[in-house]
Every structure is written in structure tokens, then in C-alpha cells.
Amino acid sequence: MSDPLAALQREHLQHLERYYAETLAALGYDGVLIYSGRPTLHFGDDQYASFCSYGHFQHWTGQSGLAHSWLLVQPGQPTRCFFHAPDDFWHLPPQLPDQAWTEHLEVAVVRDATPPRLGAGRFAVIGDVDRATAQALGVHAPGVECNPADLLAALDEGRLRKSAYEIACLNEANRMAMLGHRAAHEAFLAGGSELDIQLAYLQASRQRESELPYGNIVGIGPHAAVLHYQHYDSEPPRSRPSLLVDAGHRFRGYCADITRTWPGTDTDPLFADLIAGMHDIKQRLVAAVAPGIEFVALHERMHHLLGELLVASELVTGSAEMAVESGITRAFCPHGLGHLLGLQVHDVAGRQARDGTVLPPPAQYPALRLTRELETGMTVTIEPGLYVIPMLLEPLKASPVGREVNWTLVERLAPHGGIRSEDNVAVTSDSARNLTADFE
Structure with a gap:
């Protein structure tokens, strides 16, 4: 053996x-x-x-x-x-x-x-x-x-609390996925199309497309605003403002689920600053992961941090609290902070209590896949996002609170699509271990 x-x-x-x-x-x-x-x-x-x-x-x-x-x-x-x-x-x-x-x-x-x-x-x-x-x-x-x-x-x-063996498998899945992310970024900088970037990812991470734990998301520019963008343009675009890659790896059944967003050759400086700001938000949320933390509360904290970033970047006037309470932050980030991770990308038992009773998400956050308290042994994703999604922002613009948004800046950001920064985090006995950061 x-x-x-x-x-x-x-x-x-x-x-x-x-x-x-x-x-x-x-x-x-x-x-x-x-x-x-x-x-x-x-x-x-x-x-x-x-x-x-x-x-x-x-x-x-x-x-x-x-x-x-x-x-x-x-x-x-x-x-x-x-x-x-x-x-x-x-x-x-x-x-x-x-x-x-x-x-x-x-x-x-x-x-x-x-x-x-x-x-x-x-x-x-x-x-x-x-x-x-x-x-x-x-x-x-x-x-x-x-x-x-x-x-x-x-x-x-x-399946909720991972054994040392399962953490080792998740760790290896993260290692291989990060090889792919580095290659994807290099292919983008070299002028590759979305398809070229996907093929570079597969080659570096040593997997065929049918072995992926989920369909990779490879979006250049506006495509990064489609949360589960499912296509790969075979021709490079004329403008290359940004790249978002949400892609994973499967090792012995266990899944990595990692997202990175990079500036391109035609990036607005404001967007580059927002990428750095979203990375900082992710780091702060990862640092807050520990046993006993309610994930719903952590998700709400993400919205408050996002509100602060929107105000600091002058995308929103007024206060961060107003941005959250009025629904502005939800229009810029409609998905949940993260989910359980394991043998399935969206692993089981995220919305149930220990006794099996259902723990539904709050009405204002219907997409949140994890609604229970964090426990030692859980592995979760932490993935704050910020997007320019016309379908969500147009109703906001038409509402009374729309006057609190700097639409000129929103229009400048629209060609970039959006930002997501996602790591895989194992909850330890007193805090957390960022499995993805081990291979950054």
C-alpha cells in the first residue's frame, strides 16, 4: 500500500x-x-x-x-x-x-x-x-x-464535520485548483479568450472538463456580472477590463471552490481599488470564522462591510447602514456569503439544525445556503461579491433610494462586470484555517 x-x-x-x-x-x-x-x-x-x-x-x-x-x-x-x-x-x-x-x-x-x-x-x-x-x-x-x-x-x-482525512483531501483539491487559477491569470494576461483561459486552467490543474466539481465560470468584462456565466467565448474580446474565474478541483471526491478577480489592460482605476477592497473584506470575514459564530450574522456583516466600501468609493452617498437597510447592498451583491463544502460543492445540511429541522434563510437573503452556527470540523466558502447587474440595478435606479447611488461611477464600472473573491476555510477548534491561502 x-x-x-x-x-x-x-x-x-x-x-x-x-x-x-x-x-x-x-x-x-x-x-x-x-x-x-x-x-x-x-x-x-x-x-x-x-x-x-x-x-x-x-x-x-x-x-x-x-x-x-x-x-x-x-x-x-x-x-x-x-x-x-x-x-x-x-x-x-x-x-x-x-x-x-x-x-x-x-x-x-x-x-x-x-x-x-x-x-x-x-x-x-x-x-x-x-x-x-x-x-x-x-x-x-x-x-x-x-x-x-x-x-x-x-x-x-x-458529513458536516470533516475528519482529518477529509481536510487533507480538501487541502489537496485547493492546491491543484490554485495551479489552475495561476495559469488562467497568465493566459488572460497573454491575450487569451475565455476558452483559452479555460483550457489553460484544465491543463495546469490536471483534469478534464467532465471531472470538474462544477462548470468553471470564466468571464471577461461584462460576463463577470453573470453569477453562473456558462459560456466560453472562443475569440478574445477587443476590450479586456477584467477577468473573473470561479473554478475548482475534485480530489478523491472532495471539492475546491475558488474565485479570483483580476484587473486587465483596460481597467478603470476605481475597479482596481474595488478589487483590493473586496479582498480586504474577504480577509476580515475569514478572520471572523470560528466555532459558535452564526453564519447568518457573518453574512449580514459582509453587507455592512460592503456598504462601507460603497460609501468609501463614492458609489453611494450617506451611510453604510443606510446602504444595507435600503437594499442597495443587496442589489450589488445578491448571493450568499458562502456555503458548506465537501463531497458536494454546495454540501449537505447547510439549512438544517442538528435534529434535522429546517433552518430557512432570512426573507431578505433567500440565496443564503448556510443558515446554521459554525462548528469545529465544518468547511465553508467565504465569497463576498460586488457586481454591476443591470437587472438588479435598474429597479434601484427607479426607486426613491436610487438618488443615493452615483450612477456615473456605476456606468464606468459596468464594462468590468463584477468582483468575487472566494476562499475555502476549515473551522478549527478555536478559529479557522484558510485552505486556499496555503497555496496563494
């Missing part, structure tokens, strides 16, 4: 065995069968959509692209993985990796996708299955329950 993370992964798996045993016992289950999932065909086509394995399957194996496989977890018995590797000459079958989980779990390499037989007792099957699908796949145990809500909530809660 040459796995450098072997010891940490064994500890992680031992923790999972204890947690599943306690959870299943508390809820009255004898075991749970976890389905990795299966790719789906595009309607009326013979091509499959992109695929990612179910998060709770990845929690044990780290295999993000393994389809038609199963995990059977029964307290008091070895956890069994049925690793689907069919005989196939059209495609290369998956291979078992040289990682500690393949020795710690009881692994059977199987040629077909039939699930293991379940014995007597109360079992749940979780994943991309309903009862009819489970039966079609071959799950025929009497009374088997598909995706029971109380069990899913408890297992989601179990």
Missing part, C-alpha cells in the same frame, strides 16, 4: 463505522444499502449525461465516477463494497485504486450491477432510487425503505 493518506483514511472509515452503527441503532435499522447511482441517457439519444456518484457512497470510497456499485453497511459486520467492473470492450472498466479503503472494506469486484441480497431485518436503501427502481435493480427484501427522510437527515449531519 503506497497511499500517503492511508492512516488518515483508515481513521476516517473507523469513524464512519461508529457513526453509522449509532445512527442505524437509534433509528431502528439493521442496515443500509447505498447505491452509487447510474448515468442517464439524454431523451431521444444514445449519449449519457455527465455523472457523479452519490455523496454518501463517496463518503466511504472517494469514488466520484463509479456507477452501478453498492455499499452494504450492517453494524457488527464488515462493510461490503460491490465494485462494478463489467466485462467490456467498448469502454475501459474501472480499476480498484491503491487506497486504504480497498483493504479496510470487504470489496467484491462484480461483473453485473445486481445489488447484494439483504437478509432478515429492517433495511433502508438510499441513493437515486425509489421503490420501483430498487425492485427493478434487484432489491427485493420485504419492507425495504427507500430514502427515509430521518435517516438521510442523520447521514447528512454526519
Whole structure:
């Protein structure tokens, strides 16, 4: 075994065995069968959509692209993985990796996708299955329950606090992603198009597009104001005022999610100052991350800091408090401060309490994905933003409070699109560790 993370992964798996045993016992289950999932065909086509394995399957194996496989977890018995590797000459079958989980779990390499037989007792099957699908796949145990809500909530809660192994994986994902961000910036400075920048990112971060944890956002100029901009212009633009890159990496299933904004050759000095100001806001918010901090309160602090920046830059007259209370800051930044990060980019359990009850976001901040108190072991993104989005600013301009905005300066900034600065932060026992800053 040459796995450098072997010891940490064994500890992680031992923790999972204890947690599943306690959870299943508390809820009255004898075991749970976890389905990795299966790719789906595009309607009326013979091509499959992109695929990612179910998060709770990845929690044990780290295999993000393994389809038609199963995990059977029964307290008091070895956890069994049925690793689907069919005989196939059209495609290369998956291979078992040289990682500690393949020795710690009881692994059977199987040629077909039939699930293991379940014995007597109360079992749940979780994943991309309903009862009819489970039966079609071959799950025929009497009374088997598909995706029971109380069990899913408890297992989601179990992914909230990351083990030392998971932090190591997130750290490596950040390292590789930052290699990509540096290459993207260099490609932009060299005059590349959005497509050139995306290809430079992929090459430097050593991943193909289908392996990304999410579709990279690569926006030059006004495209940076589209929060989830999804295209890559293949021709370089005539004007290059700015570049925003929101791009990640996946390592053993764990995701990095990093954003950087850079000035270009045609940058207004005010925009360059705002980039520096937004970086400072991010640093102050990262420094405030600690156990016991309410994330909603941290999000509200972001808006107050953004209000101060808008006033200091003369984009807004009056006070920062007025800018927040009147909704001006929300028009300039409509998204949340951040979210949980792990096996999913927007990881599970961000809007639920420990007992599974829902914690909805405040009415004025509907996009906030994390509404609970920070705890040791959580990993979150911190990503304040400032954008010129006509769809949001035009109603503001037409309202009475619009007179508090310097629209001449807004028009100067419009060709730059917007700014987002995003790091990945692990909550430690007394403060936080910025995983992204390790590789800046």
C-alpha cells in the first residue's frame, strides 16, 4: 500500500463505522444499502449525461465516477463494497485504486450491477432510487425503505464535520485548483479568450472538463456580472477590463471552490481599488470564522462591510447602514456569503439544525445556503461579491433610494462586470484555517 493518506483514511472509515452503527441503532435499522447511482441517457439519444456518484457512497470510497456499485453497511459486520467492473470492450472498466479503503472494506469486484441480497431485518436503501427502481435493480427484501427522510437527515449531519482525512483531501483539491487559477491569470494576461483561459486552467490543474466539481465560470468584462456565466467565448474580446474565474478541483471526491478577480489592460482605476477592497473584506470575514459564530450574522456583516466600501468609493452617498437597510447592498451583491463544502460543492445540511429541522434563510437573503452556527470540523466558502447587474440595478435606479447611488461611477464600472473573491476555510477548534491561502 503506497497511499500517503492511508492512516488518515483508515481513521476516517473507523469513524464512519461508529457513526453509522449509532445512527442505524437509534433509528431502528439493521442496515443500509447505498447505491452509487447510474448515468442517464439524454431523451431521444444514445449519449449519457455527465455523472457523479452519490455523496454518501463517496463518503466511504472517494469514488466520484463509479456507477452501478453498492455499499452494504450492517453494524457488527464488515462493510461490503460491490465494485462494478463489467466485462467490456467498448469502454475501459474501472480499476480498484491503491487506497486504504480497498483493504479496510470487504470489496467484491462484480461483473453485473445486481445489488447484494439483504437478509432478515429492517433495511433502508438510499441513493437515486425509489421503490420501483430498487425492485427493478434487484432489491427485493420485504419492507425495504427507500430514502427515509430521518435517516438521510442523520447521514447528512454526519458529513458536516470533516475528519482529518477529509481536510487533507480538501487541502489537496485547493492546491491543484490554485495551479489552475495561476495559469488562467497568465493566459488572460497573454491575450487569451475565455476558452483559452479555460483550457489553460484544465491543463495546469490536471483534469478534464467532465471531472470538474462544477462548470468553471470564466468571464471577461461584462460576463463577470453573470453569477453562473456558462459560456466560453472562443475569440478574445477587443476590450479586456477584467477577468473573473470561479473554478475548482475534485480530489478523491472532495471539492475546491475558488474565485479570483483580476484587473486587465483596460481597467478603470476605481475597479482596481474595488478589487483590493473586496479582498480586504474577504480577509476580515475569514478572520471572523470560528466555532459558535452564526453564519447568518457573518453574512449580514459582509453587507455592512460592503456598504462601507460603497460609501468609501463614492458609489453611494450617506451611510453604510443606510446602504444595507435600503437594499442597495443587496442589489450589488445578491448571493450568499458562502456555503458548506465537501463531497458536494454546495454540501449537505447547510439549512438544517442538528435534529434535522429546517433552518430557512432570512426573507431578505433567500440565496443564503448556510443558515446554521459554525462548528469545529465544518468547511465553508467565504465569497463576498460586488457586481454591476443591470437587472438588479435598474429597479434601484427607479426607486426613491436610487438618488443615493452615483450612477456615473456605476456606468464606468459596468464594462468590468463584477468582483468575487472566494476562499475555502476549515473551522478549527478555536478559529479557522484558510485552505486556499496555503497555496496563494
